[in-house]
Amino acid sequence: MYLRLWGDGVQGRADAASDFEIALGAECGRAAMMSLDRLCSLCAHHGRRPLIRHGLECSCLGADENCFAQMIAAASEGSREDAMMMASLIVRPDFAPALASLSEELGLALRRMTAPVPLPTTGHQPPAALLH
Template sequence: MSNSSTRGGAAVGRLSDLSPLEAGAVTYLRLWGDGTNGRADAASDFEIVLGADCGRAAMLTLDRLCSLCANYGRRPLIRHGLGCSCLGADENCFAQMIASASEGAREDAMMMASLIVRPDFAPALAALSEEMGMLLRRMTASVPLPTTGHKPPEAVLH
């Protein structure tokens, strides 16, 4: 691994340091990155907490958000395993972007989005972050996150 790809995985804190919304953003990023089983677990969480229609919409938003990061990222986002208590630098940036957007701090969300994706895709990422943040805000008002017990694959940092 090159130095630039490991830098994003450097532990900058612990998941327990984050708000429930931020921890949820990291958890669902990790689940999405774990592939089919992780995405099914995320979809199940969304449907249980938000109901069938809103749950499907939430999963679509998560898929669009993470796909944008994966397809147009400045580099691949480094994530830790689902069960890891560490918080990686990339994960923290992702969580802060979503939290900022959900609070209406659009300029801050745009700045963080421009760190994750190419500049021409930053506005779209910031807009999706606002949608995801509002959904996570609704979920954290209903039930503590995360609700899943998904086991991560071996191809993650921790």
């Protein structure tokens, strides 16, 4: 979705930045948006070919979008070799390490956005069964 938003122009990028800021706070949100911007710019300027993306409302997942998402997921999980392999499919080989590194940055931010918020620990244990 963020690849699609970035490619949609100024308003799409503003929407992505807003999502990041809401979920991660101002400073981390700006850092995540900078990672997305650098990642997508690198693909746009040094890609083997233009990435094909679907429209914002489309429920399809294109091959390029899938490769992009899988690269980010692999990088954020620590599978750097896999991320490098996918990056080399997207950009020239000399830019693949930078793309994999940016993928890790963005992937970790996305993981923070979807991580469950821990409940405060009071030491209190709820009863085994609770009635109205």
